[in-house]
Amino acid sequence: MSKIYLLTGAAGLLGCNIARQLVDAKEVVRALVLKDDPAVAYVPDQVQIIYGDLLDINSMEELFTVPEGSEVIVIHCASIVTMNPNPNPKVYAVNVDGTRNIIDMCLKHKVKKLVYVSSTGAIPELPHGQKIKEVDHFLPADGLVGYYSVTKAQASQLVLDALRWCPELDASIVHPSGICGPNDYAFGPVAQTVSQYLNGEVKIGLDGTFNSVDVRDLAAGVIACCDKGRRGECYIMSNELVTMKELYDIINQTANMNVHANILSKGIASLAVKFIKMQSKFTGEEPVLTDFAVYNMTRNNDFDCSKAKQELGFSCRPFEETIRDEVNWLLEEAKDSGEQNEEAEKNAEKTVEEIKERIKMGDISKVIVRKGDERILSIPLNISVAVSVVGVAVAPLTFLPAMISAIGFDCHIELEKKDGTVMDVTNGVASAIVDASGYSDRN
Numbered sequence: 001m002s003k004i005y006l007l008t009g010a011a012g013l014l015g016c017n018i019a020r021q022l023v024d025a026k027e028v029v030r031a032l033v034l035k036d037d038p039a040v041a042y043v044p045d046q047v048q049i050i051y052g053d054l055l056d057i058n059s060m061e062e063l064f065t066v067p068e069g070s071e072v073i074v075i076h077c078a079s080i081v082t083m084n085p086n087p088n089p090k091v092y093a094v095n096v097d098g099t100r101n102i103i104d105m106c107l108k109h110k111v112k113k114l115v116y117v118s119s120t121g122a123i124p125e126l127p128h129g130q131k132i133k134e135v136d137h138f139l140p141a142d143g144l145v146g147y148y149s150v151t152k153a154q155a156s157q158l159v160l161d162a163l164r165w166c167p168e169l170d171a172s173i174v175h176p177s178g179i180c181g182p183n184d185y186a187f188g189p190v191a192q193t194v195s196q197y198l199n200g201e202v203k204i205g206l207d208g209t210f211n212s213v214d215v216r217d218l219a220a221g222v223i224a225c226c227d228k229g230r231r232g233e234c235y236i237m238s239n240e241l242v243t244m245k246e247l248y249d250i251i252n253q254t255a256n257m258n259v260h261a262n263i264l265s266k267g268i269a270s271l272a273v274k275f276i277k278m279q280s281k282f283t284g285e286e287p288v289l290t291d292f293a294v295y296n297m298t299r300n301n302d303f304d305c306s307k308a309k310q311e312l313g314f315s316c317r318p319f320e321e322t323i324r325d326e327v328n329w330l331l332e333e334a335k336d337s338g339e340q341n342e343e344a345e346k347n348a349e350k351t352v353e354e355i356k357e358r359i360k361m362g363d364i365s366k367v368i369v370r371k372g373d374e375r376i377l378s379i380p381l382n383i384s385v386a387v388s389v390v391g392v393a394v395a396p397l398t399f400l401p402a403m404i405s406a407i408g409f410d411c412h413i414e415l416e417k418k419d420g421t422v423m424d425v426t427n428g429v430a431s432a433i434v435d436a437s438g439y440s441d442r443n
Contacts, residue, residue, distance in 0.1 A: 001071050004028045005226075006063055006111075008054065008102065009077030010047065011039035013184050014117065014176070017219035018075060019047050025223075032063050032078070042185055054078055054098030057105065064109040072111040073226045076102045079117075079155075083189075085146045085292045095151035096158070103162045107169060114171040115225050118156045120211075120236060120303050121149030123175060131304040134175070134234040136160075145295055156234070163232045172229030174222050177238035177303055178212035181322055182329035194323065195330055197251050197259065205244030205263045208297035213239045214322040221314040228312050238303035239316045250320050254327040266298045366416035 009015035010031030022029045023046045035051045052059035080094045106114045138153040180190035221237045280287040308314035
């Protein structure tokens, strides 16, 4: 019997790593991806992409329609993660209603196994000094803080309820702590903090702890749960407790930096939040520090993952190794980005010089502005263009920048030559053409 994995959230950090590990193991993988999601570029090429939406159950039919006799395993990773503690209809729809739809499709198509990726946030916090273990029921009223945690608890209970009423369904739940690791193109909380620290943007930290599992180890644990996870059981997958100071020290050592951030106590941080709130009311900007952020860093983050280790063979590399890999990845990305930008600038300069020469020779007869397939603007150039390069203003071109700005910078600029052929140039090059014609928006 052939096996096929159906994966949601494949364009996210965890889903992408799960897909990559399954592909490396020569497994057949299908992934549900939102149409026009640019992150689909990070999904391995060997994965069959099915465009659909968790909230449109009919759009998932193609995902679940597999060859007869296939052994189907569903891994449900997709969710909206939010640091905003307030209720949000979209977060509820995706995290709760989306999970309900996945359960319904699993029952309809008689899948062999469902693994739902929940969160440790769905488990009630215990006092400091006590390890937090798995629970066998989820009530959002059980002292949960933050709307994301509430929705993950509700979705987890949906899975357990389905198991109680539908004996033909086999499902397990995985509760990751925070997730981090290299190749985090979505820039989750840890990647964002590391990146900001590398850029010298982090001046303070909180005197608290956090708990983040390496995404590569988490992906392996989720896959193991597909095979070894017991029906109706929950599994915490977490790492060791780490302080902000320890995180900063690892970054400094790996990147050969010597930056020191001030570590604030919970009391001082809470006081700072009040001033930041007042400031944000006047500036209209989002506060850089919130009560919810302070809570997350100072709560009990000591999770017990011994059950996953014993039953699934889960293991997690030291946090220091993960952060070193993440720092090195971010530094390499910055280097590659810089080289690409430099190459793009050189190509643009070369194109501009070529166009300047054509303008001087009077080879360009018309500037055309398009948006999609629609021609928005067509500007014929007269003989004065030839002398505009040396500073004479050209009336037909003087209003082009304003027109482009009004239309939007997603337009295409085309130069029509006298022989009727057309050159399509980038917006940046188009701006340079206008500058070369003697026009400046500072005039």
